[in-house]
Amino acid sequence: MSQVHELVIVGAGPAGIATAVESYLQGVRDIVLLEKDENHNSTIRKYYKDNKRVDVDWRGQKVELDGNIYFIDGTKESTLDFFDEILQNHSVSLQTHVEVQSIEKKDDGSFEVFMAGKSVKAENVVVTIGRMGKPNKPTYKVPVSIKKKIGYTLDGCNEGEKILVVGGGDSAVEYAVDLSEKNDVSICYRRETFRRANPTNQENIADAIINKKVNPILGKNITALEDDEGRVKVVYTEIEPESYDRVIYAIGGTTPSAFLSSSGIEEADGKPVHNENYETNIKGLYVAGDITQESGGSIALGLNHGYAIACHIKGDCKVHK
Ligand SMILES: Cc1cc2nc3c(=O)[nH]c(=O)nc-3n(C[C@H](O)[C@H](O)[C@H](O)COP(=O)(O)OP(=O)(O)OC[C@H]3O[C@@H](n4cnc5c(N)ncnc54)[C@H](O)[C@@H]3O)c2cc1C
Known part of the structure; x- marks a missing residue:
């Protein structure tokens, strides 16, 4: 036995x-x-x-x-x-x-x-x-042609890329602040503040935003992703679409x-x-x-x-x- x-x-x-x-x-x-x-x-x-x-x-x-x-x-x-x-x-x-x-x-x-x-x-x-x-994924469709430009970790990110981080918790904030050292970074969060993040991360993201190292896109939702000649075109509610080299979802x-x-x-x-x-x-x-x-x-x-x-x-x- x-x-x-x-x-x-x-x-x-x-x-x-x-x-x-x-x-x-x-x-x-x-x-x-x-x-x-x-x-x-x-x-x-x-x-x-x-x-x-x-x-x-x-x-x-x-x-x-x-x-x-x-x-x-x-x-x-x-x-x-x-x-x-x-x-x-x-x-x-x-x-x-x-x-x-x-x-x-x-x-x-x-x-x-x-x-x-x-x-x-x-x-x-x-x-x-x-x-x-199984990391949370966007509810809208990701076109197959740009799948490699969408990530859930920092794997694959290269220096000098224009990157959008989606999320407002600690992981999203840490990713955005870290990437901002060597990249053009925006962070998109559906709420207006980063209150879910811990105090240190709230301070770090506030500094990065004040020093124009991270561009905040707050209180906005994303409705679709499109292929813009190999880049990721992000369609937002209320503001004009914007294209990025890479989009990282840090949404749990x-x-x-x-x-x-x-x-x-x-x-x-x-x-x-x-x-x-x-x-x-x-x-x-x-x-x-x-x-x-x-x-x-x-x-x-x-x-x-x-x-x-x-x-x-x-x-x-x-x-x-
Ligand atoms: C980006 C990020 C930053 C974070 N920073 C912090 C921090 O600073 N401080 C903090 O306290 N927490 C932090 N957390 C949260 C913390 O990592 C988690 O709370 C913790 O890892 C959870 O531990 P766990 O053992 O429950 O699960 P996990 O750490 O997820 O471990 C689960 C393990 O199970 C294995 N596994 C899964 N399925 C199977 C299977 N079917 N068979 C065999 N093995 C399997 C996985 O490979 C994995 O090794 C962070 C999380 C993230 C994503």
Whole structure:
């Protein structure tokens, strides 16, 4: 009979790693962490720009850390190093290049976690796959001929390009300010202010706008994109269309509903249903991190979810509710 692991975690982002490390500290020794990408933390690697400042209080959310992981402000690089280190120090078996497709509860109460051509068994499963696997895309059509000029990260951006960033949260603001060092940048947001961004980012974007490094297009919506001889023509409400070399959408991610429903996890209001211990409608099957939030969480929130789950599975540690 194949081995039934004590704990299988799907997704090696901050919430998955925290669940693994906190569970180890509560005495769980048979932990398998499954990651579809080539390394842990694919959201941080792909979506954070190099040298990005990483704030513990992200999106203005002040989070008191409950668990044993001491996470502090840093950069993209120091944050990745930090996760490398805590993984190494807590003998978690990280398996990369494995995309989990679904999870099934068996009659004996254990779980079978399915990947392409194989499966693993577990007593408890935690799903921490985030929301950035599917970034939010525009609702209007993107002509095929300009698809390569549309992005959701800074990948592919070249120096000297005229770039439009769409969005008004922290990610959009950070992208616009960063790109403005070497490019002609505009930022389009449907609201009039950047109040969703944290205070530092609000200050940075205000400075960039005052110093004419970023051109604000506020309170406007985009209705269509057209091909303007290989450039992207953006059609706005109320103002004249404008063409850009590249358009970057930084408008968050979506709940992986297909994954959740194929595993029998119920959803309400765009989020998986769970109790205060992050256990779903299926006993022994948990959710943690961004996936539990309607519009994105933070690293610190994911760390707290991991601690709460570890406590529920194993220990009797105190969790601030
Ligand atoms: C541009 C940007 C800047 C940000 N800056 C900050 C900041 O400064 N401070 C902060 O606290 N937060 C920040 N955030 C938010 C923070 O990154 C997220 O809240 C955090 O990464 C969520 O952690 P998670 O573990 O829930 O999900 P994720 O980090 O998204 O990790 C999910 C992991 O699961 C893997 N996965 C997905 N599907 C599968 C599958 N089927 N099988 C196996 N593996 C799978 C993914 O590859 C990924 O590695 C930022 C987000 C963005 C996009």
